[in-house]
Amino acid sequence: MERKRPKMLYVDHKFCPGCGHGIVNRLIAEVLEEMSEDGNALCAVAVGCSSLMPDTYGVDIVQAQHGRAAAVAVGMKKCRPDSMVFSYQGDGDALAIGFSETMYAAIRNDNITVIFVNNNNFGMTGGQMSPTTLENQKTTTSPKGRDVTTTGKPLDVMKMMKSLDVAYLARGTMTSSAEILKTKKYIRKAFEAQKAGRGYSMVEILSPCPTNWGMTPLASCERIQNIVREVYPLGEFCDGGAKE
Template sequence: MAVTKTTPKLVDIPNKFCPGCGHGILNRLIAEVIEENGYEQKTIMTLGVGCDCNMNSTFLGDTIQCAHGRAASTATGVKVARPDLLSIAYQGDGDAYVIGLSETLNAAYRNTNITVFVVNNNNFAMTGGQMSWTTMAGQVTTTSPAGRDTKATGNPIKLPEIVSGFDVAYVARGSVHSAEEIMKLRKYVKNAIEAQLAGEGYSLVEALCQCPTNWGMDTRHSLEWMEAEVVPYFELGELKERKAK
């Protein structure tokens, strides 16, 4: 018998991301796992400031719009007040790793029982494509028109590698550049959410996502650039596996 896979109810609405953006893929995977676990009425998603703000109107579950960089702190507050709820922070790399670096590290350091998803698109997308700490060496952005000079600005930050050294439950990095990697990312999303539901502690999944608009490429070239340049630097896989499964 043929199995029909339907769009999760939580994201069954036209989204507001640019055509070809990677955000929508991660949104769908998260929605699928929330619904699989029966948590659609028991999830609060704390949103960073960036293109993820679009989810205020396109994610049909409960959301809180946080101050820039503060989504992990807000998710911590949600979990302390309502430990029965699934508390998810959804952020961009600029939000979580630059302006919110302290909040991100503190939530991980305390092994707070929350789940953090970070879209790493190698730039500050919403504000017009400025250089972020995840911008690749040599990458042209509006604030690095000659290409990122890592001698002056440091190398792209690998935040998951840092927090996987803490006493946390689960850390992984996935990518949406191919169908195969999307299915692996789905497994990481599931592990991260189910680690929280099992009370195991802090989980973080970074998703490499294309931003065709600010990279100045069409979607196909964005995916090719990710595979050729981004993935070899930001290695994919589970950086910290769950102890108990």
């Protein structure tokens, strides 16, 4: 059978070759179309790789200031409560400058969905160290490797949010077809939680970043499988009040 391209993907994306963002964009489009919500979706992005979406993605998108996408998404949901509202953010955006906005949306259990792509660095601006950069990982601002004695350990937002009253939390990746299907399931459950009015949902997705990691796409996926997953384990962490 011919695989149909979701209508939301009306032109090719602009992400780097081998980057995971393109796959994540596709999964969101498929889920929204399957739920018949593709014509009812609103998206908030900020600064970072997500800022490449507005001119390639067929939903109404508001570009917020750096880190403020979750706050803007909350405002959009309050104004348009019947719309399917989501923010699309990276680790530098959501957990560095936007950490307060990210956490307080979860603390309030706001009825939005956050799609959070974690590639362990500030991908858009040159590969600088981010809150999720692994210990000893080399970046443009940690050329000798991240020293956790001075910067603290990598930030695991799922551990922090599990203690909150939220609707759904999950972490997936796209290193194989099986993992892509699992991640799609997580994204669907996150949107279903919002549609049911249950409150805040977040799906974190571990993404390869061949350009800034200095690796081939295949080696980047192997790094996620063998190293990154040890720090950021996959799975569902909260589903309808049930905690992992």
